[in-house]
Amino acid sequence: MNQHIVKVSCVSYLNSAPFVHGINQHDFSGRLELSLDIPSVCAEKLISGKADIGLVPVAAIIDIPNAKRISKWCIGADGPVKSVTLLSSVPLEKIKTVLLDFHSVTSVNLIKVLAKFYWKINPVWTEAQSGFEDHIGGAIAGLVIGDRSLQLQKNYPFVYDLSEEWKKFTGLPFVFACWVSNKNIDQDFLKLFDISLAYGIKNIQEVVDKLEKEPNFFCGTKSYLMNSLRYEFTEEMKKGMELFLNYKSMLANSEFKVLQ
Numbered sequence: 176m177n178q179h180i181v182k183v184s185c186v187s188y189l190n191s192a193p194f195v196h197g198i199n200q201h202d203f204s205g206r207l208e209l210s211l212d213i214p215s216v217c218a219e220k221l222i223s224g225k226a227d228i229g230l231v232p233v234a235a236i237i238d239i240p241n242a243k244r245i246s247k248w249c250i251g252a253d254g255p256v257k258s259v260t261l262l263s264s265v266p267l268e269k270i271k272t273v274l275l276d277f278h279s280v281t282s283v284n285l286i287k288v289l290a291k292f293y294w295k296i297n298p299v300w301t302e303a304q305s306g307f308e309d310h311i312g313g314a315i316a317g318l319v320i321g322d323r324s325l326q327l328q329k330n331y332p333f334v335y336d337l338s339e340e341w342k343k344f345t346g347l348p349f350v351f352a353c354w355v356s357n358k359n360i361d362q363d364f365l366k367l368f369d370i371s372l373a374y375g376i377k378n379i380q381e382v383v384d385k386l387e388k389e390p391n392f393f394c395g396t397k398s399y400l401m402n403s404l405r406y407e408f409t410e411e412m413k414k415g416m417e418l419f420l421n422y423k424s425m426l427a428n429s430e431f432k433v434l435q
Contacts, residue, residue: 180208181364184226186352187211188321189386189393190250190258190404191230196382197375198368206364213321214279214352221357228368231355232281233416234423239357245365246354248372249408251415253348256338257395257403260324261286262308263316263333267294271314274303281351282320285337288422291429293344325393347415348405376406 183198185191198209212220218235220226221242228245236242259282263270273290275283290296303317308327311317318337319327328334341349354372375382383397393399405412 179361180206181228181360181368182208182210182220182226183368184210184212184217184220184229186214186217186230186250188214188258189325189396189399190321190351192382192386193375193379193400193406194230194248194372195375196378196385197371197373200374201367201371203364203367203371207368214281215277217352218280221355227358227360228354228356230352232279232352233350233419234281234284236353236355237420239355241357242355243357244353244408245356245360246369246372247408248354248369248376248406249350249412250352251348251350251405251408251412252338252403253405253411254339254342255336255403256349256351257328257336257399258322258324259285259320259337259351260318260328261316261333261335261337262311262319262324262328262331263335264312264331265314265316266333267296267335269314270296270298270316272299272301272316274301274307274310274315274317276307276318276320277303277305279320279351282318282337284423284426285341285349285419286318288419288426289337289340289344291426292422293340322393325395325399341415341419345415345418347418348409348412349419350408350412350416353408353416 214232217229221229
């Protein structure tokens with residue numbers, strides 16, 4: 176009898192490189208099909224049935240029917256994360272417009288929560304298109320995430336790390352994405368999948384050694400993977416995620432009232 180091929184959608188950023196490395200180091204006997212996608216697509220693939228497991232932005236989990244976490248591993252931070260930033264030529268109080276990165280719904284919700292409940296600013300939010308980074312300047316700031324954030328932030332005098340700002344605001348870590356499924360996955364497969372993820376996290380030096388051979392290698396890769404990111408979904412991570420989702424709900428309700 177043919178075994179079901181489990182389709183896995185993983186984030187295509189540097190932050191997920193340990194997960195990809197671990198998966199590639201293990202023999203799934205042809206049962207795993209891996210695709211690398213931007214965060215928003217990971218969620219879309221679960222919703223549409225194009226994926227069975229996804230590394231999903233936490234703000235998108237509520238939109239996935241029957242979604243449940245299937246691993247103790249996640250992508251989070253306890254303080255500065257470096258790869259989710261508001262880049263600006265002026266300080267917060269002088270920002271008039273924020274261009275929103277289209278790659279992740281979680282980061283978009285996080286910056287809106289911080290703006291309303293912590294920074295107390297009310298900029299115009301603009302959904303950005305590809306290449307929007309070129310339009311950051313003056314009173315126009317930009318939410319930039321992933322590898323582009325790591326590369327671009329040196330070009331701006333004001334860099335607001337959203338995870339660091341969340342930590343200042345709440346005292347809690349932040350969870351950006353979790354491994355989620357909305358299907359019944361074979362338990363033996365899930366055990367091997369979890370082992371493969373753990374291998375990648377525990378062998379980050381192997382990941383760095385491999386990435387060093389690639390063009391456009393980011394010189395801060397080792398520090399980023401080992402010091403800026405937190406991969407284990409701890410109780411503190413859970414508290415941070417639940418608080419964020421509560422603020423997200425409050426934000427949605429306040430926006431609805433304004434629209435009325």
